[in-house]
Amino acid sequence: MSQGPASEGEQHDGHHDSHVAHHFESAGQQTASGKLGMWVFLATEILTFGGLFCAYAVYRKNHPETFEFGHLLLETKWGAINTVILIASSFTMAWAVRTAQLNKKKATTILLALTLLGGLGFMCIKYVEYSHKFHMGTGPGKAWFDITKYQAYYEAHHDKYHDGDEHHDHAEPHLADAEHHDEPVLMLASAVAPPEGPAFRTELTAPAASPPGLAPGDGESSKAVFGWPEHKLPTPAETLKARNFIDIYFAMTSLHGLHVLIGMALIFWVMLRNMAGKITAKTYLPVDLVGLFWHLVDLIWIFLFPLLYLIHT
């Protein structure tokens, strides 16, 4: 990774290869150091995401209602396609490391380009997913969560998924509740005698009981793309309950997306190095390190996908 002024290294150590930094005794030591450093870095990455997974677990336990409806806003098919793309790109990455070790410059370039393409595909699908959520009014935080917008979207689209329109009646009152959301909610608590226990918080985010017959997965998933059943849209009231889910979803996937972007930049960099002929069987270390990083990015997605898209209640 780090190449000090090679000339200094050679002054007193004639057998030094030019790619070995002056403070290393041998190429082997340099490679081993680089790998160790990378593994240690990957450990810190896992702990970074560990914090988010931990927050996810706490919310699952404390606010199951937010997870009951939140996943309805996601489309499993996109998540699944992305999973396949990332696994495939991990494979091409691993292969590129091997070809780099074998000095096959051209094959390495092609494989790295394919990996890069996988990352690009992943980000394109993420873009489709994100923009759809912003379009629906279910983005993160105050700025992008707009229940009025979602109400409009819901009314325009939910017929596509459902036969009857029995939910129309319920939609209106919930919207009224929605406007209270940004008030300092705890004032509610001050007006009434304090209720017992943590039920209190649920009341804050769940202004109205969910409409009857809306438990997820009750049988109406008729439309299918690529064989995956299509979820029905959650009602605006349900979406209100899912706000924390939306926030967590965006926090986790955006941090992961950022890692994909960093990974792509790194892959692009080693690809250029390779094309410039700087990657040989002796100096394939950068490819190996970037590969490790890319596998980690892949691995984290493999956890994110089921946690966010597949597990329902």
Next chain:
Amino acid sequence: MTTTHTPPPTTPDALPATEHAPHNYLNETRGIWSWMTTLDHKRIGVMYLFGVVGAFFLGGVMALLLRTELISEGPGVAKTIGDAIGEGWEDTYNQMFTLHGALMVFLFIIPAIPAAMGNFVLPVMLGAKDVAFPRLNLFSFYLWCIGAFLFIVAILYGGLDTGWTFYTPYSIDESHSVFKGMIPATFGAFILGFSSILTGMNFIASIHMLRPKAMGWFKMPLFLWALYATAIIQILATPVLAITLLLLIAERAGDIGIFDPSKGGDPILYQHFFWFYSHPAVYIMILPAMGVVSEVISAFSRKHIFGYHFIAMSSLAIALLGFLVWGHHMFTSGQSVTLNAIFSFITFFIAVPSAIKIFNWLATMFRGSISLKTPMFYAMSFIWVFSIGGLTGIPLAAIVTDIHLHDTYFVVAHFHYVMVGGTVFAFLAGLHYWWPKMFGRMASEKLSMWSWLLIFVGFNLTFFFQFIMGSHGMPRRYADWGVKLRELGFDEGQIELFSFCHKISTVGSYVMFVGFLLLAYTLAKSLLAGKPAPRNPWGANSLEWHCSSPPPHENFATQPEPNDPYNFTGWKYDSDIDGFAACDPKPLEH
């Protein structure tokens, strides 16, 4: 340990021990640019040293201001400053303690010993030419600079009054006026976290990979063990702080609901995340300090360190146990009785490795030849303050007593005894110990002793009385301690006690300040006109004393043959150079 029969290696024998090496890392190349782009770990260490001392000065000024405010009841100096900057005096006080805490913790204590001294000493102690990743090392220094810059931005751009802990929901509540510095400060802490992670990574890779084959794990100097244990904490705990601060920024800027109860978030989750980092961070501060003390006590007693394995392993034990005790910061937060019990139980175990270290240091002094020079005085002060800090940790670990003492001045005094006592005294021990090696100049022993005396006495005056008022119920982070009590009719006893303790505490802080000024003068004088330092002024035997003072650019021309770093028989006192000259070492009989 038996010593291998090798003469103290390296330095060309032709070189007289007192004279500066014609080429050393300081004069190898010249100009600001050569420093800014340097990959030399020694230069990076020196730059860190100046950086952290600057942060220490700023944090110290804040401390003096807030102590001055507390010398009497009612608005004082905070009002003068508040009027000048257009804030209320209480808000001004709140900013002062927040900035004092944040600057001291993030910019000074955490990087002080590992990044400044560790960087300088670690590769030399290993007999290596540099750390494993020199560019990463320079990069983490620049990250530190960016973090420091963001803190300055936070101070100038509206300040920060959340306390260094950034507790939610206070830290995401936009309604208070002193708030604009929140995002730059948390982002700064985030960046500093990265700096810390990269340094830890570098140290782990260096110790694993650059250690000479002849230097087995148990032949490393204990300072390296301490840095290794510290690096483990840095890489495993800091990422959690990073993600927590990111979420906090997202919550503050993007209004998402993770920690804010009014958005369905959980403020206690924040505390868990925060202390999961910040408790181990206490050991990031104290473990390297213990490493320094191990080196100094052994060298200044001219006696092999006692219980090497136990000291080394107790560092690791503290590092690992440190990950399991964060909940003891939250005994009153409403976490379950079971959790409280578990956290209290594990916390008590930390007492054992800490005690082991202290007893081993004492045993090292037994039948030694104790040289009473400044580094030794600081090391012994460390034992003094760390004993008080550690022992007062016991009532804070026992749940029933912690509930009364939590968030009072008792806690303030306790962690200052551990963190300031622990880290700063060891930092100063290390500074005096390695100063001749770093700059090739001796500091005046007489002036150093005076500044030690002032700092030691001032420190104890400042903090000891805080134990007393804390146990009487004086809560921390109070801009005022008398007016409201009087208003409620509690004008006897309590107030007089608080008044007395606060006054002594403030006077103590002034004494300490004078001590630090004298220290700064002493060191500046040494830099400009100090006596040239011999290669080994103290007679220590770890590898940094084998190269010249200051060391050459690449430390060693060839990798030195390491021997037992605590076998001092290879160095004889030489009155001509007022230092130690190499001779044939003898194996030690144990």
Next chain:
Amino acid sequence: MLSDKASTTADTHDPLFTFIMLLSGFFFVLIIAVMVFFVLRYRRKDPAQEATSQHSHSNALEIAWSLPPLVIVMIVFWLGLVGYMSLAQPKANTMRIDVRAWKWSWEFRHPVPGSETVLASNELLVPKGVPIEVVLTSDDVIHSMFVPAFRTKKDAVPGMYNKVYFEATKAGEYPLYCAEYCGTSHSTMLAKVIVFETVEEWAEEVKKRAALPFKDLPDEMYAEWRAIDSVEDFEAFQAKAAALDDEWVEKAQGLKPAFVRGEELVTRLGCMTCHSIDGTRLTGPTWQGLFGTERTMNDGSKVLADDNYIRESILQPRAKIVATYAAGQMNSFQGQVDEKDIDAIIAYLRTLDQ
């Protein structure tokens, strides 16, 4: 090292604290004495002096000095846990007091047998010898209820209900602090705990806080009461009220002028932490010379500070924000004051013209 104790918690806490302090003192003196002795005994008198021993390890010694600390801290752990368990668990027949904290005031709801709970701001009233269960929550940020005399502390966390148990053992008045940093006026977020000798005394005192005879005045006399602005006028009014009927003979003694009642209220509600009466700028606007003047709001509009404005500011404080002040600082006092309380507060504010 501890102040007066006044609860059963203190009975558990104090002996353990003293024990730990003595133990710590013993170990500290031991360590320092050994260190000082070694320094005196083995100090280097001649720069070339060498150590007289290089003995560097002894497993027996290591064990000998590791085990005793381990045993001692385990004992301390156990004592701390047992003491804590006895406090953390509800006892039979506890009296429940609900506590609500906000920036920067405390509100205590006391249960009164056979009537509604009685609210007292910044005053916690408890009888001696009765186990109390305090249920805490917060409106805004985290606060912490700390009564040093009771050796008890518990955080008030928004969105959560935390419980703490104690039993007072000594009548008297004790300070109650906010121990969790909560912003500007954290250091004045104090309240008073009053412990009564008997439950009867306690109940009487609590009822007194609930009993407000002015609220029972007949309408025409109530209007007259509101307008009183001097002590002489009030004495005449009091005599007139006593003459109403038999019941009022005693009740009239409990009457206070409207502005005095208003002053009591604003003090108890903690208004003064943010509003000054001498022109000082605090978190909220000063009240000095407020009534009847025209105010500029942050949207540039002008509003006359009359009865309606003050009523609105108490019940919907976020409706209008005075220019140069931060929005969202004050919470509504809806439910804590009724219309007649507001009348009294207005009467008080009227006395504050320059």
